[in-house]
Amino acid sequence: MRVTVSRRAHFNAAHRLYRKDWSFEKNNEVFGKCNNPNYHGHNYELIASVTGNIDPETGYVIDVKILKDIIKAEVEDAFDHKNLNLDVPEFQELNPTAENIVVVIYNKIKAKLGKNLDLEVTLYETPRNFVSYSGN
Numbered sequence: 001m002r003v004t005v006s007r008r009a010h011f012n013a014a015h016r017l018y019r020k021d022w023s024f025e026k027n028n029e030v031f032g033k034c035n036n037p038n039y040h041g042h043n044y045e046l047i048a049s050v051t052g053n054i055d056p057e058t059g060y061v062i063d064v065k066i067l068k069d070i071i072k073a074e075v076e077d078a079f080d081h082k083n084l085n086l087d088v089p090e091f092q093e094l095n096p097t098a099e100n101i102v103v104v105i106y107n108k109i110k111a112k113l114g115k116n117l118d119l120e121v122t123l124y125e126t127p128r129n130f131v132s133y134s135g136n
């Protein structure tokens with residue numbers, strides 16, 4: 001009997017979508033206003049969902065306090081009030097699109113979970129634009 005436990009989180013970050021190896025014109029063509037050299041920001045919302053068996057002793061799949069602490073250390077402390085392009089090592093050579101950000105977040109959280117637990121991360125870049133990744 002596998003049950004999913006979810007936790008919401010939030011971070012605020014700036015980014016610019018562009019490729020260093022493309023001209024400014026080509027970046028503008030592909031990424032439009034998201035290629036603003038002075039960056040722009042989003043209030044990112046995140047849902048991390050952990051699926052596993054209920055421990056018969058505790059009744060937990062995972063203690064939500066543990067999940068909360070993992071998200072704080074791996075996501076909020078690393079990304080909140082940061083410029084993703086400039087401040088976050090994972091995006092030095094990786095365009096910080098929502099797709100790439102959700103994969104980075106998934107990998108960071110997954111590495112801290114027990115092997116018997118599955119993870120899905122949904123990341124909202126705006127209230128209407130969101131992406132999900134579950135490792136497949």
Ligand SMILES: Nc1nc2c(c(=O)[nH]1)N=C([C@H](O)[C@H](O)COP(=O)(O)OP(=O)(O)OP(=O)(O)O)CN2
Nearest residue numbers: 017033034040042096097098099125126127128129
């Ligand atoms: N597939 C993707 N497309 C876009 C991404 C992305 O990460 N993946 N990102 C962006 C920009 O980051 C852009 O800043 C998105 O925000 P915004 O322009 O505000 O989005 P909308 O125009 O859709 O705003 P609404 O208010 O939701 O209309 C662009 N594309």
Ligand SMILES: [Zn+2]
Nearest residue numbers: 015034040042
């Ligand atoms: Zn953006």
